[in-house]
Amino acid sequence: MIHSAAFSFSLIASLSVALTIILTQRFHGHLTHDSHSGVQKLHHIPTPRVGGLALCAGMVAGGVLLPEDTRGVWWVMSLSALPAFVFGLIEDVTKRVGVKTRLLATICSGLIFCVASGYHLTQVGLPGLDLLFAFAAFAIPFTAFAMGGIANAINLIDGVNGLASGTSIIILAGFGVVAAGVGDQQLLGICLVLAGALGGFFLMNFPMGRIFLGDAGAYATGFMLAALAVALPARNPEVSPLIGLLALSYPVTETMVSIHRRLVRAGTNPGQPDRLHLHSLIYRSRARRLAGLLGAPQLRNALSGLVVMGLPFVSTVMMVLFWDSTALILAAIALVSAVYLVIYRKVALLGGITPALRGRVMSEA
DSSP, X not given: OHHHHXXXXXXXXXXXXXXXXXXXXHHHHHHHEXXXXXXXXXXXXXXXXXXXXXHHHHHHHHHTTSOHHHHHHHHHHHHHTHHXXXXXXXXXXXXXXXXXXXXXXXXXXXXXXXXXXXXXXXXOSOTTHHHHHTSHHHHHHXXXXXXXXXXXXXXXXXXXXXXXXXXXXXXXXXXXXHHHHTTOHHHHHHHHHHHHHHHHHHHHHTTTOSSOOHHHHXXXXXXXXHHHHHHHHHHOTTSOTTHHHHHTHHHHXXXXXXXXXXXXXXXXXXXXXXXXXXXXXHHHTHHHHHHHHHTOGGGHHHHHHHHHTHHHHHHHHXXXXXXXXXXXXXXXXXXXXXXXXXXXXXXXXXXXXXXXXXXXXXXXX
């Protein structure tokens, strides 16, 4: 009952703040609008990119209603996210915070979380590597870096309506099911509050994209997902330490492919934006055709996100099924990555992305 009230309050608060931002954008749009110009942009009108404020409001509103024994864990996670959120919000408003600075801020959040909560990776279920994770001097920095990477991965997939928030809600649902299955009511409550906060924003973002998460919202969301992925096995040893990697395998694979595409194949800065992400390619191919068949070209952006959300849905279902088996989780991660690469190649060919065009797009970025 308490958890359902916390979920409801977080959703209502998030929705209310998101709606207020949208209705008042003529007063603050000169600071908060995300321009539609840019190689990676798929929207057509300037749109508020401070949805992170709605997410924050939902998290606070729901958090205060959590049971007393849960609030301590919740506030450690939330306050640890502040560096990632604050630097992301500054970027949303000023557009002047560098990629490296934001990456360091998310890693800093991860380090604060590891130290303040006492949770970090102590094993990964792989012989040899587990010897390194036995040393806190290795395990804590590694965990913090990985958490920063996840935060940036969620930001990377935040390119079409509903994709980042929808993917995160799906993953939170999976984490909640696993937490409930092992009797961890505290993390279940935290999953519900986060899902409510994202849900309120989602209603204003999908399908028409009236407001965006922005860097603050995407980094905070990714960080909280990473914190849950670390805390769940740390608190419940029967849970495989790799469940988070499986649940987040789509954004992680997207990030790794993007780094390889930019750094190795194009020789550009890995932080440089481009329009060759999976969601961008689907927008220009499958979603365009699907929107045409439906006679709803205005839904093309949302359909792109909906199609891609199939990947995190499948990976999360497998995470729920295989949460206690590292071997099966490793196999599932390999399967999701392989499916992603097959889909990417087919969609790239369908969209006419030849090697020459790929090089031109990268140079334009």
